[in-house]
Amino acid sequence: MESHTIVVLEGDQTGQELLDEALRVLQPDVIGVELGLPRFDLSIGHRRATGNAVVHEAARAVREHGLGLKAATVTPEAPGDVGSPNRILREEIGGKVIVRTGRRIPGVVPLGGVHSPISVVRMAVGDAYGAREWREGEGDDEVAFRTERIERRICRAVAEFAFRQAERTGAKVFGGPKYTVSPVYEGMLKEEMDAAADRHPDVPYEPQLIDATFALLISSSGAPMVIPALNRDGDILSDLVLPLFGSIAGSESLLVAFDEDGHDTPSALMAEAAHGTAPSLEGKDVANPMAMILAAAALLSHVDDGPCQAAGRAIRESCLEAVAEGVRTADLGGHYGTTAFTDEVIRRTRTKLEVWASL
Template sequence: MRDTKTVVVMKGDQTGQELLEEAMRILQPDVIGFDITFEEYDLSLENRRRTDNEVVHEAAQAMKTYGFGIKAATITPEAGDDVGSPNAILRREIDGKVIVRTGRRIPGIRPVGGTYAPISVIRMAVGDAYGAKEWRDGEGDDEIACRTEVIDRKTCRAVAEYAFRHAKKMNAKVFGGPKYTVSPVYEGMLKEEMDRASERYPDVPYDPQLIDATYALLLNNHGDPLVIPALNRDGDCLSDMVLQLFGSIAGAESMLISFDDELNPHVVMAEAPTGRPRVSSAKTSPTRWR
């Protein structure tokens, strides 16, 4: 008797849902060659509003049970009193630590700057600029804006460890890094974990660079496969650039991963890497794809 895996399927909005339906066609047992079942949850904006996000929490718990998920692109309302981003809830609920976004050459599309081999961005999934405490003090020309950002050692270790494991599988070089010279205490924490991971994987090539140098050198890449560990904000911006180097963000993959105590993947969720702004037909407030 064959072991049947269950994948949690999270439906989305409009084009996101259409693309999910196409993806599901190639996940059928007669295509992939092994048994697989699906448990569906409707994460469309309409249903998230109707359930006050309860459906998102249910989907997250199901992923923790089965270990696998695939999510369509969904609309995130801009209004603060609306349902917000389902991605933020899912990442928190499954304790997602790493987002892996890999650019690969698309047949028939000429890449930019000689980027022929795959490039993976290993992005911190939580903390940093996202969810930071923000406030303003003063008035007029003396007004100042402040933000308190936080990263933690455990997440930095997960990013660094997975980067080197991924590079070993890809026969790639771990490349890039944070701006640790300007921010040795905050951004230096990720650099420390990258250096320690390098010691654990001496057979994996390691070329640490500051984030600004990383951007510049990517435009002069000689075609080698690369794995780039990054802070949350850096990884968000960097992955959009890397994916576009291959011709289109739409042709890329994005994986959210949580880990067990041994830093082995515990839950893996495939999702759309990004989307385009639009206006919801349900409300007049601006929305964005997530």
């Protein structure tokens, strides 16, 4: 069995419990691949104890090994506290693109015409986030200003990854920025989308303005879509798209980094579930581990290695098939606990890979 390394970023509360479930699925006797799984404790207590040094150490490990699996973590609100580990990880890993994919869960009724997967591919840096802000004047004459910026290399990374994601999943590239109103600023992303379309002529391409993208999402034919977006547009789109499937339990989030000299192959990927730490569910064996398990599967699917890709596919199919056959946690109307659901995914993954190996 060939060895690969996934850096494990531990978290808080139910987030950590669900990470542990996903790691059970990644054992070599389940997936047939030997994985190194170095662990870093990113719980809020350890982040405080180390002054965030553990976050920087974890980021270096993800950069070195190229793959990271992160549990949900608590972000304290008090000024001067340790803040969000995601910001540090994003900056130090060099993450340029965030990908969030919503997919239909069997037995869960989606909204509108949404049936096939929708991936939102957005900038991970720049745009409205991190912009310099200030105010001038007083009273009714007070004026607020903000200086935003985007970079062509980030636009190119978003566009290229969107087309490669569409190519890999049989989807169309849909949507885009409000380039008619903002041809200089938002038009930069549209230029890179058009250039990527030329490089990938076999991928269906249907550019739309961002407001039309929102409007057409619910009235679409249900075909799989990949939507490239600016940072804030994509943040809002993700919060709309994922609940369209009736639950975010089938959704994972990927942070993608690229080398400065190209955007063909990611230099690092960090995956996590799209949900939070759910403190009210901690220790009750009722939380749904599916999104965390799918995050692990997504990492394996992006590795340029046949056994890893097969394992990623087997895990993903096993999750969805289990739900289709009534193996559901309480949030999906079932009676299975966290551990029992994972046990069933493990059983199905083993069987599926054994059958494929015999064919």
